[in-house]
Amino acid sequence: MAGAAMVVSAVAGAWVQSQLSVRPALDPEQSRVIAEQASRDSAYIRENVSLLAAKVGDLQAKLISMDGLSKRVADVAGVSYTDPEIQANMEQSTVPVMDYITDEQGAAWSAQGLGQQLDSLSQQLSDQKDWFAMLDLVLTKRAGTEARLPTFSPVNYPxxxxxxxxxxxxxxxxxxxxxxxxxxxxxxxxxxxxxxxxxxxxxxxxxxxxxxxxxxxxxxxxxxxxxxxxxxxxxxxxxxxxxxxxxxxxxxxxxxxxxxxxxxxxxxxxxxxxxxxxxxTDQLVAHASAGDEAIGPQVR
The missing domain is CATH 2.70.70.10 (Glucose Permease (Domain IIA))
Known part of the structure; x- marks a missing residue:
C-alpha cells in the first residue's frame, strides 16, 4: 500500500507539473495588438536611428569645415606647420571625409555603430578645441613677443x-x-x-x-x-x-x-x-626748431 501511494503521488505530481508548464494560448486579437505594437516600436527606432545618422553626418561636415578653417587661420597667422607640436596636433584633428551613411556600411546604421561614431566625433571635437586653444596661445605669445620688441623710434630725428x-x-x-x-x-x-x-x-x-x-x-x-x-x-x-x-x-x-x-x-x-x-649720413642733418641748439659735427 505504501508503494502504491508513492506511485500515485508521483503520477499526480507529474500531471500537475505538465499542466503548469503549458503556455496560455493568445487569441487572434491579442496577437494582432502585440504585432502592431512591435511594428510601431521598430518604426520609431528606425526613425530615430536615421535622424541620429543624419546628425552624425552634419557633425562630420562641420568638423571638416573647422579643420579647413583652422589651417587657413594658421596660414594667415604665419604659424609653421613644421612645428612638431602643432603638426602633431593638426594630424590628430584631421577628420576623415564621409559623404553618406548607407546600409552597405552595416554597423554604421546600428545604434552601437552610431554610438561609436559619436564617440569618435566627440574626441575629434576635443582635438579641434585643443588645436584652437594652441593656436590662440601661439598668437598671444607672438603678440606679446612683438609688443616687447624695441620697434619704436627713440627720437623723432631719423x-x-x-x-x-x-x-x-x-x-x-x-x-x-x-x-x-x-x-x-x-x-x-x-x-x-x-x-x-x-x-x-x-x-x-x-x-x-x-x-x-x-x-x-x-x-x-x-x-x-x-x-x-x-x-x-x-x-x-x-x-x-x-x-x-x-x-x-x-x-x-x-x-x-x-x-x-x-x-x-x-x-x-x-x-x-x-x-x-x-x-x-656723413654730415649731420637736424630738423631743429628756431630755438634748438646746433648739433656738433662729431658725436659718439
Missing part, C-alpha cells in the same frame, strides 16, 4: 651720425666696436622708450653720461645715453613711446645726440634689426 659696428672713435681716435646707433638730434629733444618695460637704470654712468636702461623681459634691454635730463626713475614701468628723457651731450660725447643700444643677455645687437630702416 638721421644717423654713426651706425652699429667697428669705427674710429671720435674721442680716442682708435678703432673700436660701436655697440649702438647715434641719432643726430638737438639738445632737449624728447627721447622715447622703444618698447614697454621696467626702468633698471636712470642715473649718470661714466662714459654714457645720463643713462636710462629699460628691461623688456627675457634678457632684452635698451639703453638711452648722453641725455641732458631724465624724467623716469629706477623701477618705473614705462610704455612703448613714452617720453623718458631728453637729448643731451653728457658723458663721453662730442655733441648733442642720442646713443641707443639694444642688448640681449648682455650682448649688443644691431638696433636696425628692430627699428625701421635708418639713413646713415
Amino acid at each position: 638721421y644717423l651720425s654713426s651706425s652699429f659696428g667697428w669705427r674710429r672713435n671720435p674721442v680716442t681716435g682708435r678703432h673700436a666696436m660701436h655697440e649702438g646707433l647715434d641719432f643726430a638730434a638737438p639738445k632737449g629733444a624728447p627721447i622715447y622708450a622703444a618698447s614697454g618695460g621696467v626702468v633698471t637704470e636712470a642715473r649718470y654712468v661714466p662714459g654714457y653720461g645720463k643713462l636710462v636702461e629699460i628691461s623688456h623681459g627675457n634678457g632684452l634691454v635698451t639703453r638711452y645715453a648722453h641725455a641732458s635730463s631724465i624724467s623716469v626713475k629706477q623701477g618705473d614701468v614705462v610704455e612703448k613711446g613714452q617720453a623718458i628723457a631728453r637729448v643731451g651731450s653728457t658723458g663721453r660725447s662730442t655733441g648733442s645726440h642720442l646713443h641707443f643700444e639694444v642688448r640681449m643677455a648682455g650682448h649688443a645687437l644691431d638696433p636696425t634689426l628692430f627699428l625701421a630702416k635708418q639713413q646713415a
Whole structure:
C-alpha cells in the first residue's frame, strides 16, 4: 500500500507539473495588438536611428569645415606647420571625409555603430578645441613677443651720425666696436622708450653720461645715453613711446645726440634689426626748431 501511494503521488505530481508548464494560448486579437505594437516600436527606432545618422553626418561636415578653417587661420597667422607640436596636433584633428551613411556600411546604421561614431566625433571635437586653444596661445605669445620688441623710434630725428659696428672713435681716435646707433638730434629733444618695460637704470654712468636702461623681459634691454635730463626713475614701468628723457651731450660725447643700444643677455645687437630702416649720413642733418641748439659735427 505504501508503494502504491508513492506511485500515485508521483503520477499526480507529474500531471500537475505538465499542466503548469503549458503556455496560455493568445487569441487572434491579442496577437494582432502585440504585432502592431512591435511594428510601431521598430518604426520609431528606425526613425530615430536615421535622424541620429543624419546628425552624425552634419557633425562630420562641420568638423571638416573647422579643420579647413583652422589651417587657413594658421596660414594667415604665419604659424609653421613644421612645428612638431602643432603638426602633431593638426594630424590628430584631421577628420576623415564621409559623404553618406548607407546600409552597405552595416554597423554604421546600428545604434552601437552610431554610438561609436559619436564617440569618435566627440574626441575629434576635443582635438579641434585643443588645436584652437594652441593656436590662440601661439598668437598671444607672438603678440606679446612683438609688443616687447624695441620697434619704436627713440627720437623723432631719423638721421644717423654713426651706425652699429667697428669705427674710429671720435674721442680716442682708435678703432673700436660701436655697440649702438647715434641719432643726430638737438639738445632737449624728447627721447622715447622703444618698447614697454621696467626702468633698471636712470642715473649718470661714466662714459654714457645720463643713462636710462629699460628691461623688456627675457634678457632684452635698451639703453638711452648722453641725455641732458631724465624724467623716469629706477623701477618705473614705462610704455612703448613714452617720453623718458631728453637729448643731451653728457658723458663721453662730442655733441648733442642720442646713443641707443639694444642688448640681449648682455650682448649688443644691431638696433636696425628692430627699428625701421635708418639713413646713415656723413654730415649731420637736424630738423631743429628756431630755438634748438646746433648739433656738433662729431658725436659718439
